Every structure is written in C-alpha cells, then in structure tokens.
Amino acid sequence: MTNEQVFAEPIPSATVVWWAEDGRVLLLQKASQTPFLPGHWVFPGGRVEQADHLAGRSLGGDGPTRVAALRESMEEAGLPAEPWREGEALPDAWRPLLEQMVPFSRWVTPHMPGRRYDTLFYVLRCPPDLTVQVDGHEIVDAHWVDPQAVLAEGPQHWPMVPPTLCVLRELSRDPRLSLQRARDLRPILPVLDRGAGRYGVFLPGHPRHPMTAIAGLPVRVAIRTDRWDFEDSDLG
Numbered sequence: 001m002t003n004e005q006v007f008a009e010p011i012p013s014a015t016v017v018w019w020a021e022d023g024r025v026l027l028l029q030k031a032s033q034t035p036f037l038p039g040h041w042v043f044p045g046g047r048v049e050q051a052d053h054l055a056g057r058s059l060g061g062d063g064p065t066r067v068a069a070l071r072e073s074m075e076e077a078g079l080p081a082e083p084w085r086e087g088e089a090l091p092d093a094w095r096p097l098l099e100q101m102v103p104f105s106r107w108v109t110p111h112m113p114g115r116r117y118d119t120l121f122y123v124l125r126c127p128p129d130l131t132v133q134v135d136g137h138e139i140v141d142a143h144w145v146d147p148q149a150v151l152a153e154g155p156q157h158w159p160m161v162p163p164t165l166c167v168l169r170e171l172s173r174d175p176r177l178s179l180q181r182a183r184d185l186r187p188i189l190p191v192l193d194r195g196a197g198r199y200g201v202f203l204p205g206h207p208r209h210p211m212t213a214i215a216g217l218p219v220r221v222a223i224r225t226d227r228w229d230f231e232d233s234d235l236g
Contacts, residue, residue, distance in 0.1 A: 007111045010118035014069035015045030016101065017121060017167060018079060020128040020144060025171060027150070027158075028077055028134065029141035036115055041160045043167070044073035045119065051086035059098060065120050066098045077142055078133030100124060102179040105217075107163040108189045110201065118187065121167055123179055147172030154227050162190060162201050162221045165228060170216045184214045199223050205233040 018026040027041045048068040056063035067090070073079050082091040090098075101122040109116035132142045147168045150158050160168075190201035191209050200222035205213025213219060213233040220231035 005111075008114070008116050010108050010116040012048045012065070013046060013117040013119040014048060014065045014072070015043045015119055015121045016069040016073050017043050017104065017123045017171070018073070018126050018130070019123050019171060020126055020130075022128040024128065024144040024146055025168065026077065026079075026130075026132065027143055027145050027164075028139045031138055031140045034138055037161060039159060040164075041158050042164055043121070044076045044079070045069055045121075046072035046076075047117070049086075055084075055090055062103065062120065063098070066101050066122065069101065069120075069122055070094060070097060076135055076139045079130060081131070097124060102183075103185055104179075104183060105163075105167060105214075106185050106187050108187050110190045110192050112192065119163070120185075121163070123171075125179070151228065155223055156226060162203075162223075163188075165221060165223075166203075166217060169218075169230070173216075186211065186214065188214070188217070193220065193222065195222075200229075206231070 026044070028044055029041050030037050030039060032039045046068065048064055049071075052068040052071060053064040056065070056067035059066065070080060071084060074084065080091070080094055080097060082093040084091055084094065101124050104121045104123045106118070106120050108118045129144065134140060134142050151169060151172055186204070188204060190203055193200040193202050193208075200220065202208045203217055203219050203221065204211035205217070206219035209219070218230040219233045222229040
C-alpha cells in the first residue's frame with residue numbers, strides 16, 4: 001500500500017505562436033467558463049486528435065503535431081483562413097505553413113491533479129494584421145500584441161501561465177531571434193513553487209529542479225498579483 005499520488009498522463013498537444021513581421025504576436029483569451037485556464041491569455045492550440053495523425057503522417061516526423069497546431073488555430077482564431085475538415089486532404093495553402101513552422105519549446109503540465117498536457121510550441125512568422133475570427137465559445141477575444149508591452153502591463157491585464165509567459169518573454173528579449181538555430185527541445189516539466197503572495201514554478205537550471213538550464217529560459221518564475229518575477233541562469 002502506498003500513499004504516493006497518481007497523476008494523469010499528459011495529453012499530446014500542440015500550440016502555434018503567430019509572430020508577425022512587425023514583432024507582434026497573436027494572443028487569444030479563453031472564455032471564463034472553459035474548464036482549462038478560464039479567462040487566461042494563450043496562443044492557439046490544443047490536443048493532437050486522430051484526424052491530425054491521419055492527415056499528418058505523410059509529412060513524416062512531427063507532421064501530426066504540426067497539423068494539430070494549425071487545425072486548433074483555424075478552429076479558435078480563423079487562422080489559416082482556408083478551412084479543413086476531418087477526412088479531407090489538407091488545403092494547399094496549409095502546406096507552406098506546415099513547412100515553415102519552427103519547433104520552439106516543449107512544456108509538460110506539472111504534477112498536479114486534473115488534466116495535464118505535453119505541448120510542443122511552434123513559432124510561425126507571418127505578415128502583420130492577419131484577420132482573426134474567434135470562435136466565440138472557447139475563445140472570446142484576440143489581440144496582436146507587442147510582447148514587451150504585455151510584460152510591462154502585468155498579470156492583472158494579461159493572466160497567463162508560465163509556458164505562455166516564458167515564450168512571450170524570449171521573443172520580447174530578442175525581436176530578431178533566429179529561428180534557424182537548433183533549439184533545446186527537452187520536455188520542460190515545471191516544479192510548483194507556492195509561497196506567500198505568489199504562485200510560480202522552478203524551471204531547469206534551478207537548484208530545486210532536476211534538469212540543467214535551457215538557454216533563453218529563466219530558472220524560476222513567480223506570478224504575483226501585480227507583476228511577474230523572473231530569475232535567470234548564466235545562460236541568459
């Protein structure tokens with residue numbers, strides 16, 4: 001007999017960060033009634049479905065995950081504008097987008113009760129001011145935002161979880177970030193950090209996290225009522 005708590009297995013998922021040529025990114029606000037992250041600002045994304053596997057297997061490698069990211073973005077934000085339905089061939093307009101998506105980071109929900117995800121984040125450069133049409137059900141608002149401005153305004157205006165926050169911060173710190181260099185895609189499993197007046201996580205490189213540091217990633221994030229606090233490693 002053991003008292004060790006058993007947590008749900010993470011669900012394979014995908015997210016796409018639409019990063020415009022003017023430096024802004026697309027953020028979506030989830031409805032307050034959604035069971036996962038109600039009211040939070042997120043990048044378009046969701047779980048990898050069977051239809052994504054069927055449509056993406058011809059692409060090889062992470063093809064199904066790329067398809068899932070674009071499908072979820074289409075459903076939540078109307079991007080890409082060309083629709084796709086299960087059982088159909090992928091639209092021709094999707095293929096260059098699928099090829100241009102750059103794997104950026106991989107995050108796993110911490111060990112905690114409830115639904116957990118194993119999410120691959122992609123970055124996709126795009127023209128500015130693409131038209132967004134939210135679904136009005138799961139997603140209720142959308143904005144093309146300057147990452148630096150969002151970080152300055154804080155969590156009272158932009159509630160978000162550490163993975164979204166860390167990706168946004170890295171893009172804000174280096175607007176000319178090269179997406180061609182090889183990226184460290186080790187799964188990031190945050191360790192929860194709860195203290196007076198804050199909620200946060202320990203990340204790779206922190207003494208209380210088992211993994212070594214990842215370049216561009218802070219080793220600790222604390223979310224307070226009025227601001228985000230970051231602790232960086234020597235890798236920056």
